Amino acid sequence: MTPDLQCTNLTKKFGETTAVDNVSFSVPAGSFFSILGPSGCGKTTIMRMIAGFLEPSSGDIQIKGNSVLNVPPNKRHVNMVFQHLALFPMMNIADNIGYGLRRAGMHKKDIGFKVDEALERIGLPGIGHRRVDELSGGQKQRVAIARCMVLEPDVLLLDEPLGALDLKLREHMKVELKTLQAAFDTTFVYITHDQSEALVMSDNIAVMNAGRFEQVGSAQDLYYRPDTAFVAGFVGDSNRWSGKVVKQDGNNTLVQTTSGLTLRGATQGRSLSQGDTVDAFVRPEAIRIAHNAEDLASFDNQISGTVTSILFNGAASRVMVRDTEGHEEVAVNLPQSGEFANLTKGAPVHIGWASDQANCFSAGAS
Amino acid sequence: MHREAKLGLILLLTPFLLWLSLLIVIPHIDLLLVSLRERVGVGQYEISLGNYFTFFTEPLYMVTFLRTAVMSIFATILTLLIGFPVAYYIAKMAKGRAQSALFLLCLVPFWVSELVRTFGWMILLRETGIISNLLQSVGLASGPVEMLYNDAAIMVGLVYTSMLFMVVPLITTLESLSDEVVEAGYDLGGNGFSVLREIIIPHAMPGIVSGSIVVFMLCLGNYLTPTMLGGKESLWFTELIYSQFIVRFNWELGAAFGFLLLILSSVIVWGMLRLTGQSLEKTMG
Numbered sequence: 001m002t003p004d005l006q007c008t009n010l011t012k013k014f015g016e017t018t019a020v021d022n023v024s025f026s027v028p029a030g031s032f033f034s035i036l037g038p039s040g041c042g043k044t045t046i047m048r049m050i051a052g053f054l055e056p057s058s059g060d061i062q063i064k065g066n067s068v069l070n071v072p073p074n075k076r077h078v079n080m081v082f083q084h085l086a087l088f089p090m091m092n093i094a095d096n097i098g099y100g101l102r103r104a105g106m107h108k109k110d111i112g113f114k115v116d117e118a119l120e121r122i123g124l125p126g127i128g129h130r131r132v133d134e135l136s137g138g139q140k141q142r143v144a145i146a147r148c149m150v151l152e153p154d155v156l157l158l159d160e161p162l163g164a165l166d167l168k169l170r171e172h173m174k175v176e177l178k179t180l181q182a183a184f185d186t187t188f189v190y191i192t193h194d195q196s197e198a199l200v201m202s203d204n205i206a207v208m209n210a211g212r213f214e215q216v217g218s219a220q221d222l223y224y225r226p227d228t229a230f231v232a233g234f235v236g237d238s239n240r241w242s243g244k245v246v247k248q249d250g251n252n253t254l255v256q257t258t259s260g261l262t263l264r265g266a267t268q269g270r271s272l273s274q275g276d277t278v279d280a281f282v283r284p285e286a287i288r289i290a291h292n293a294e295d296l297a298s299f300d301n302q303i304s305g306t307v308t309s310i311l312f313n314g315a316a317s318r319v320m321v322r323d324t325e326g327h328e329e330v331a332v333n334l335p336q337s338g339e340f341a342n343l344t345k346g347a348p349v350h351i352g353w354a355s356d357q358a359n360c361f362s363a364g365a366s
Numbered sequence: 367m368h369r370e371a372k373l374g375l376i377l378l379l380t381p382f383l384l385w386l387s388l389l390i391v392i393p394h395i396d397l398l399l400v401s402l403r404e405r406v407g408v409g410q411y412e413i414s415l416g417n418y419f420t421f422f423t424e425p426l427y428m429v430t431f432l433r434t435a436v437m438s439i440f441a442t443i444l445t446l447l448i449g450f451p452v453a454y455y456i457a458k459m460a461k462g463r464a465q466s467a468l469f470l471l472c473l474v475p476f477w478v479s480e481l482v483r484t485f486g487w488m489i490l491l492r493e494t495g496i497i498s499n500l501l502q503s504v505g506l507a508s509g510p511v512e513m514l515y516n517d518a519a520i521m522v523g524l525v526y527t528s529m530l531f532m533v534v535p536l537i538t539t540l541e542s543l544s545d546e547v548v549e550a551g552y553d554l555g556g557n558g559f560s561v562l563r564e565i566i567i568p569h570a571m572p573g574i575v576s577g578s579i580v581v582f583m584l585c586l587g588n589y590l591t592p593t594m595l596g597g598k599e600s601l602w603f604t605e606l607i608y609s610q611f612i613v614r615f616n617w618e619l620g621a622a623f624g625f626l627l628l629i630l631s632s633v634i635v636w637g638m639l640r641l642t643g644q645s646l647e648k649t650m651g
Binding site for chain 1: 544546547549550551552553554555556557560564565568569
């Protein structure tokens with residue numbers, strides 16, 4: 001089956017700077033694909049090339065198997081939900097949604113029918129006569145999506161459309177976008193710098209940095225099996241230590257950090273050898289905290305230390321633990337079972353983690 | 367506290383009210399009164415509509431009046447047609463320094479007085495002027511060509527004089543149109559023409575209307591440009607008013623003419639607003 005969208009060796013140069021550097025990916029029909037990256041990494045440039053507002057310097061873009069390189073934006077079967085939504089303020093809601101259908105030369109009666117159907121689908125029936133500025137942020141969002149979806153595009157592009165919403169509504173819209181995608185059964189390509197948006201909604205995520213894709217995979221892949229140090233650092237929170245490989249044996253590696261802490265980590269198939277400088281990443285939730293050292297017997301990394309600070313944040317509460325030799329401070333997630341509810345600053349604790357939870361990457365690769 | 371606030375308001379309003387009453391309301395009331403009297407003997411006047419009758423019975427007055435109105439409308443449309451692409455380029459396509467430089471270029475001619483600017487056009491267009499000499503030296507004309515003293519010369523002068531007053535409000539409204547909205551217009555299947563018609567022009571409407579009103583009023587009430595570039599061949603209504611007041615010393619008829627011009631401009635502006643579905647508050651606010 002041909003993918004809905006396929007980009008091959010896509011490159012875009014602005015003068016001397018390369019905004020997008022030899023990127024290839026394909027998005028299967030009906031899936032939700034996200035491009036996640038910090039601002040300025042080139043994700044908007046990719047989006048604008050797919051929509052047709054920018055010409056790629058080289059490479060190819062295919063939609064449903066046909067190259068669209070010489071097709072102007074108004075002839076591509078791709079529509080875009082803009083960052084600030086770009087609803088037409090001079091038209092009412094029905095005219096906004098019907099705009100594309102009018103341009104396609106559809107009969108007036110059919111347009112009215114289609115618009116009503118679209119409003120029904122986004123759960124806002126009967127608002128067609130309202131003005132754009134009478135709607136709330138979430139409603140505008142849905143109208144912007146409906147305006148594209150009535151045209152039944154092969155691919156819908158979304159350029160950080162949740163950025164302008166407040167936190168509560170953003171959380172709500174994440175779920176809603178996913179539901180709308182399933183309801184319309186259309187391929188979504190979503191770009192964002194917010195990892196939680198990408199992780200929650202996407203079937204597949206591409207993590208982008210400095211014009212290149214670092215890794216493409218499912219949310220779980222990126223989170224648990226990052227390919228590069230950048231992905232490990234960018235997706236989710238991590239304790240990050242720089243150090244040198246003291247001993248290398250297959251998948252297992254022994255690392256001494258610059259501050260002197262020794263820890264066991266895993267290379268997950270990456271080649272490392274003794275003496276290499278490495279970055280080690282351990283997620284705070286992968287670290288077990290205990291009152292007695294015996295409880296941590298199953299872990300091959302064990303550290304004793306004292307609590308230096310408690311960062312209470314409800315379910316995501318965390319403590320900072322400094323080891324007894326005073327090398328490093330380690331962020332550790334608190335279990336929610338309540339046994340550490342009365343932990344105080346300065347209390348002695350033991351922490352431990354399995355070596356395969358400590359991802360080691362050759363430094364300088366990121 | 368309340369009394370002080372009231373005093374402050376009165377002090378703030380006083381200059382404005384003085385200006386309004388002394389320079390606008392009182393002169394116009396007097397103008398109306400003068401236009402409604404007729405001299406029956408030396409120093410003897412009586413109230414009558416005679417001056418207005420004179421206007422409607424003398425074809426020269428009537429024709430000049432309508433000619434002025436039609437040409438002003440035409441000049442306004444021409445200014446809009448030339449000014450819109452210029453404003454769109456400055457507001458949306460030029461970036462950074464180029465944008466301010468282009469805007470400055472629009473402004474530069476207005477650093478000298480209208481009189482000097484109009485003389486500039488006379489130097490270009492007159493029989494012994496630059497264009498005429500150029501045409502002769504290239505061999506496109508056998509003798510001197512006179513391009514002054516006709517309607518086209520007036521039109522050129524009026525459009526040139528009014529351009530800035532059209533371009534500035536247009537730039538202001540067009541700048542507030544976000545690029546995203548225009549791109550969305552294309553993205554959803556619109557072509558250049560439909561994006562212009564459905565998105566850009568409706569958005570720019572307040573600017574178009576306010577620019578047109580200002581340009582139209584400036585053209586209608588212009589005296590210098592039609593007099594200098596139009597000469598005797600093309601009369602402008604303001605010239606008739608001037609000649610009644612200053613040359614003929616017939617203040618009564620001049621005042622009637624002045625009032626008719628005021629009514630004419632009000633009616634046309636009102637009609638324009640109705641036609642475009644705009645209100646004065648919307649375009650000026």
